[in-house]
Amino acid sequence: MLNINQLNLLGWQSFFQQQLDIDEWYNSVPVRVVEQHRNRLVVDSGSDTFQLPVTEKVWQCVVGDWLLLTEKYDVNRVFERKSYFARRAAGSKLEKQAITANVDVAFVLCSLNDDFNLNRIERYLALVNEAGCEPVVILTKADLANDGLEKREQVQNLSSMLRVEVIDCHDVTLVNQLSDWLKPQTSIVLLGSSGVGKSTLSNTLAQTQQKTSAIREQDSKGRHTTTGRYLLKLASGAVLIDTPGMRELQLSDVTAGLEQTFSEIEALASSCKFVNCSHSNEPKCAIQQAISDGSLTERRFLNYQKLRKENQFNTASLRERRAHDKSLTKMYKRVQSQAVKFKKLNE
Numbered sequence: 248m249l250n251i252n253q254l255n256l257l258g259w260q261s262f263f264q265q266q267l268d269i270d271e272w273y274n275s276v277p278v279r280v281v282e283q284h285r286n287r288l289v290v291d292s293g294s295d296t297f298q299l300p301v302t303e304k305v306w307q308c309v310v311g312d313w314l315l316l317t318e319k320y321d322v323n324r325v326f327e328r329k330s331y332f333a334r335r336a337a338g339s340k341l342e343k344q345a346i347t348a349n350v351d352v353a354f355v356l357c358s359l360n361d362d363f364n365l366n367r368i369e370r371y372l373a374l375v376n377e378a379g380c381e382p383v384v385i386l387t388k389a390d391l392a393n394d395g396l397e398k399r400e401q402v403q404n405l406s407s408m409l410r411v412e413v414i415d416c417h418d419v420t421l422v423n424q425l426s427d428w429l430k431p432q433t434s435i436v437l438l439g440s441s442g443v444g445k446s447t448l449s450n451t452l453a454q455t456q457q458k459t460s461a462i463r464e465q466d467s468k469g470r471h472t473t474t475g476r477y478l479l480k481l482a483s484g485a486v487l488i489d490t491p492g493m494r495e496l497q498l499s500d501v502t503a504g505l506e507q508t509f510s511e512i513e514a515l516a517s518s519c520k521f522v523n524c525s526h527s528n529e530p531k532c533a534i535q536q537a538i539s540d541g542s543l544t545e546r547r548f549l550n551y552q553k554l555r556k557e558n559q560f561n562t563a564s565l566r567e568r569r570a571h572d573k574s575l576t577k578m579y580k581r582v583q584s585q586a587v588k589f590k591k592l593n594e
């Protein structure tokens with residue numbers, strides 16, 4: 248029978264429990280993916296951590312996924328996901344790359360030095376909103392900056408509903424500052440560029456040095472960088488998922504996330520005089536009006552347009568690629584079956 252207390256420490260929720268039938272409740276082993284490597288996954292059952300080879304059934308699994316194992320520890324199936332993060336793969340590859348799954352809260356880290364960038368924060372917010380998770384913007388390296396409060400206000404102006412925290416990642420009282428989210432059965436993902444302090448924050452929250460030697464490697468400059476994703480159980484009962492810093496976060500399939508992130512622009516656009524207003528120089532354009540009276544910044548409007556274009560382009564090209572792959576597979580199958588028929592005819 249399942250040990251719910253142990254599973255809860257891994258972020259187990261009723262959403263997953265409802266996916267089990269009575270027989271599975273007694274005779275199976277749910278595990279959560281806590282580390283992801285090329286050929287193997289490390290999973291945790293609450294009482295035990297062990298490795299599973301990456302097979303056909305689990306090749307799309309990411310850190311945060313729940314798997315159902317049989318009594319003999321074979322993979323039965325992957326649980327339906329509560330939430331899922333993916334981006335368009337970096338570079339020219341036409342693929343989507345999974346980031347993590349089954350997360351409730353996303354800490355979007357941005358440091359208060361040169362990395363501070365409202366456009367990038369909005370980009371992350373679109374991704375988090377699309378996944379249906381709660382975003383919290385965390386401005387790091389407060390100890391090195393003297394304009395923390397001013398920048399905090401700039402972020403708060405993006406949305407009055409947004410929670411924004413300014414922190415020093417080494418501060419041991421962080422557990423109190425972030426206590427609203429560090430709650431039992433809550434899974435939190437850390438997102439943000441390389442060097443913003445994700446690993447430092449998770450070290451401080453875990454209060455111990457992470458056992459991540461397998462994942463953290465030295466780069467050419469001798470710096471330690473996170474190269475994999477891993478899941479950490481915190482004393483508060485929350486679960487933390489660290490991700491490697493993303494050099495490029497290309498958006499794809501985040502139309503709803505963008506609408507939510509820029510909801511006031513969407514609302515303004517619907518009150519322009521012309522239904523097909525391009526918001527450039529038409530008379531009675533509500534967006535141009537908002538920019539000139541200062542209630543909307545030009546920066547935000549331009550970023551909204553840019554991200555929308557990028558999302559449309561990536562979504563369309565990935566859809567085309569999928570359709571192309573499908574028709575190729577169909578063609579191979581057709582050729583194969585024709586070859587079999589031909590062989591039979593000649594036998």
Ligand SMILES: Nc1nc2c(ncn2[C@@H]2O[C@H](COP(=O)(O)OP(=O)(O)OP(=O)(O)O)[C@@H](O)[C@H]2O)c(=O)[nH]1
Binds near residue numbers: 388390417472473492
């Ligand atoms: N002074 C100060 N330094 C910080 C803070 N947060 C992180 N650092 C330092 O910034 C450097 C990078 O921090 P990491 O925690 O490794 O950054 P990361 O986001 O995990 O980076 P990747 O693993 O590459 O994704 C380290 O030298 C940290 O000690 C902070 O709040 N204040």
Ligand SMILES: [Zn+2]
Binds near residue numbers: 524531534
């Ligand atoms: Zn307009």
